[in-house]
Amino acid sequence: MAVQPAQRTFPRLMIRRRHANIIMLVILALPLLLFVGLPLLALLLRAGLGVLLQNLANTQVMQAVGLSLMTTTLTTLLAVLMGTPLAYLLARYEFRGRNIVETMIELPMVLPPAVAGVALLMAFGRRGVLGSYLSDAGLELAFTQTAVVLAQLFVAGPFYVKAAIAGFARVEKDMKEAAAIDGAGPLATFRQITVPLTWPALSGGLVMTWARALGEFGATIIFAGNFPGRTQTMPLAIYIGFELDLSVALTLSIMLLVISFGVLLVVKGLLRQRIGSI
């Protein structure tokens, strides 16, 4: 650790106390770090490279990986397309019941996913509030890939919306008024002022949504069911695999770990760059 020139004039005792503080802090921080780190490490240790490579050729494993990547990408896209206007509305305008709407949107973040699955069935299932009409029109959602995406969107979409609301709320009104005076239309203002300024918040929310969608299990297994290659995403394959073939569960768990770790790391790096350049 480089000592700042100014600190050199401090008495030795002060420096020593600072060191003691850091050591104390590390000791206090260590238990949680170890607690989170150890199970992750245990997965890697237990599986071994041989089992991992062998299972990579397993069609059920690869189907689950492909399905997970495809559905989570769709979910994230939908969250951005539908969540951005909603978040903008909630961040920019005061209206009666705004708080209630905002709380409702946040609700899926705290609900157990199983509740989400049952709720989706009650709404979009064949006998559901809306689903019964869809069914009459020949559109059945339960047990389809659409259901997988809907389950993910319901559970994970709010993460993006919440982050976007916070981001939009931070953009100063003055700045947009200034842009308008300079002759920028509302769309141009949104593109050139609002989005660049809120980009870190938006992309942060986007990653949270994607990551949560990737891990979605409870709502999916209830609403979309479990069918290999059709609705069996990685978390479902891990759950079923745990009972059927532990090595499949381990392989998928590690892949999920590596993919998530990689994406989180890359996005964090990008965000830091972006913030640095502003």
Next chain:
Amino acid sequence: MRCIIVGLIMLVLGACGQPAAAPPDASADTAASVADAALSGELTVFAAASLTEAFTALGQQFEADHPDTTIVFNFAGSQQLAQQLAQGAPVDVFASANPRQMEVAIEAGRIVSGTQQVFVRNRLVAITPADNPGAVNTLQDLTNPDLKVILAAEDVPVGGYSRDYLDKATVDPDFGSEYKDAVLANVVSYEESVKVVLTKVALGEADAGIVYSSDVTPDQADQVARIDIPDEFNTIATYPIAVVEDTAQPEPAQAFIDYVLSADGQAVLGAYGFIPVE
């Protein structure tokens, strides 16, 4: 400060561990008096999902007969329970819906081979929602195009039995050699427990499913219609039960099994649609 942290960790670890086992009662030596001895303690029973209602009733009766005992049930797919046993879950009694998952627990060293006893039998039945939207009136109708069938996953006992049924039917000219493939082509989801199959059919999300006849309880009778599977194709499920080897309370555990096997216990199981063992 460090002492506090260490203390905290000890506290957490201590709280997570099994409560200290009560020392075996002195009367344990006199095996003959087991039934009469005042039993006490908390008994953890892992039981197949299909036993949910019947065992809940049996447990209440057992607790009434032995007021100092409490029974904690964990109902789930037998394959899941067997895995949890294999991973070291603290359990006193295991009741599986098939011998195969009992075998998993034996191989894991949690149950001594030969100590398991068949305590009840069960048979398969096809079910449809009460209003039968798929117009499934015979077992042959399960092959109708565009039907939505759900089965339990292969490793769930009832899922394995369902496949046995399909195999047996397929060699019969009344069903035809395509029967199994045609039914499986209609499957939209492989569920992790028989109760999920039942619920999703009762909700009308699927047109048909295969469950145990004991699952169609009086509560469910107005929500689902049943199509009996003839004896020659039916696989009679056998349920084994055993005391877990390392149980801290062998006495109440054995007493519970004795009660399940007693005339009273068998009568309760019979009332819930099971086939008592003679």
